[in-house]
Amino acid sequence: MDGWNPDEERRSAWHMGRWLLVANRYRDVLANLSRMRIYEIIFFSGLAIHFAPFLLGLKRFTASDSAHGVMLVKAILPAVVPSYVCVGLGYAGCVVAVSGISIRMGACLCLIAFQTLWARNSAPVQTLALCHSWNVLTILSLWGGTRGVRLKSSMLAAKSRRLVVITTAIGVFFSGVEKLYSGWFSSRPMTLLLSFPEGNLMRNWTLHAFRRYREEFGLAASAMTVVFELSVPPLVLLPRVGAWVAAMWLAFFVAVGLMIEVPLLFLTSYGAVGILLARHSSEANEKSWP
């Protein structure tokens, strides 16, 4: 047969076999990652990215931020704990948590170090998603998280997982209640958001895509936001949470992230909770869900 080279074929089969082995090994590691572990990795990575301004340019944020610092913390800590120590401790916490050495220790370090940075020098990182991040870090500090990538260890984190899910659900639900209080429907906030100038809070593609249907889309988006915030969080508390609830949760937060300029931390702390919602087959024996 012309062009047939047995050596070439053997060599390519050997390469393919080697890649299959590598892929198989990664598949095993991924299969053994519990959902809580995946959430922890995403959450702490998001925290590290969010606080990168301090890591990349600490000196830039010293002049203008004094007005935003928390007075109490500024009074106690300025000379005692320099900012670069906080940055070092915070990032050490992220590494300890993401690597799986100790979630509790990582969460404690991040909570103390990043909250001190935020309180003293908040302008470059100030966002509402941080308030929720402090909640998650407190839960992981008090109740611990997973250890390593072993499946058995994920059972230890069942209580933390439940608390993270319920805490997030409460936050989202009351955000919907607050919208009703403030006259969300009569003020047509999403229509107003679509009138924002380019290069502001809305992503440019959203402004271009819905230019002609600003009124209609604004009204639909306003209604869908409130309906989601008031209806989906209570569903999370049901004994059996279907995968469709998780899918709705993820879809809502990804859509918000695609349309509005929100920090990555918003997606990694609120949106990533969707990963924790649908039950894993290995978690079937847990008695006290949620």
Next chain:
Amino acid sequence: MNLRSNLSSVAWLCLVIVAALEQRLIKLVPDRVWSPFAHLMPGFQFGYVMFDVIPVNLPYYRMWLGARSVPAETIDANFAFAYSNARFQINAMLEPAYLRDVCRSSGKNFEIERVVRDLKTRVDTVTAKASCSDGRLEP
């Protein structure tokens, strides 16, 4: 759920509900009582930025590099992954001194305008102008 064995969890969830209702609860406290403590928690100060109430007149900053209008992220060297324009506008709105920092650190000469947009009519009105040259913002 066994209440006694989960007392700490129940206490935590009660705290979370109180925190979620913070905006309602603060309204029950007179301003003169609350204002001395307002600085202690930035979360309370900025708690209303949840797109609950969108202002009808939106102040924002527009940057000019020569004759070209450019997004803030091309001027501001500060890192804010995926939300650098929003970060810039919020920082500038909260603390005008931030613009001086940006001017000093950017290493670019640019003009900046403070514009107020009427979101209902979408008409822009320039309310102030400043220029940044050699790291100094004037006026």
